[in-house]
Amino acid sequence: MSLLLQHVVIGLVVLISVLAVFRKLAPQVSNRWLAAASISFSRSERAGWLRALGQRLQPKQATGDCSDGCSTCGACGTKPPAAAKTEAMPLEFRPRAK
Template sequence: MSTGLLVQYVVIGLAVLASALYAFRKLAPQLTSRWLAAASIHFSQPGQAAWLRSLGRRLQPKQATGNCSDGCGTCGACGPKPPASARGGAMPLQFRPPQR
């Protein structure tokens, strides 16, 4: 195997890994937040090296800010939106059987 081919495989593998991690964070944000918190706690312990403690601080997940964009889901206000007719938008079509 040539060096160029090996470099190509490494670059493609890193691109696939990065895209898989990005998709996983988008599809399962609470699970990845728990995993990051667990890794952060493990790396931030006093007996670890300084660079591992620094990595642990970086891996800490962001805290919930209390707005609807953080995805916490604790208040129930981020539920399904009302239909367009209730928001003043277009009314959906309603088909009725012919009257006799």
Template sequence: MSTSFVVQYIVIALIVLASALYAFRKLAPALTNRWMASASIRFSQPGHAAWVRAFGRRLQPKQATGDCSDGCSTCSACGPKPPASAKGDAMPLEFRPRQR
């Protein structure tokens, strides 16, 4: 196997890994936030080198600010909107015959 094939397989593996991590983060945000927080705590301990502590600070997940754009889903206020008919803003359907 030549070197170009090895490099090609490594690049493909990195792309697949990045895609899987992105999808996992989108599908399970609470779980990945817990994992990122625990990794951040481990890397940020005082006994590590400065670059390791900086990496740990970078891994720290964003904190929920109580804003509806956080996606924290703690208050259930950001859930799906009720249909228009439930609000009383219902618009009646109008059926018209086909034009010939």
């Protein structure tokens, strides 16, 4: 019994790790998948706890909240000025001193 429990716990840890890496490396795809799951769970014929889960899964970009900084609607104000670009410095290769 304990071996089965160990395998289940390790499987859950690996699954959570893979999902975290996927969200970090492919944020647009994962946000689309979360939005699709959120829409599916938030239907009126679903149970209350499932609708609450759907609301919780909804990506920040889909909420329309001005604090997420998506800047798609232009209502968040002006963007901060971009950092000043510095000129590239050429590399100098010098022979080793003997």
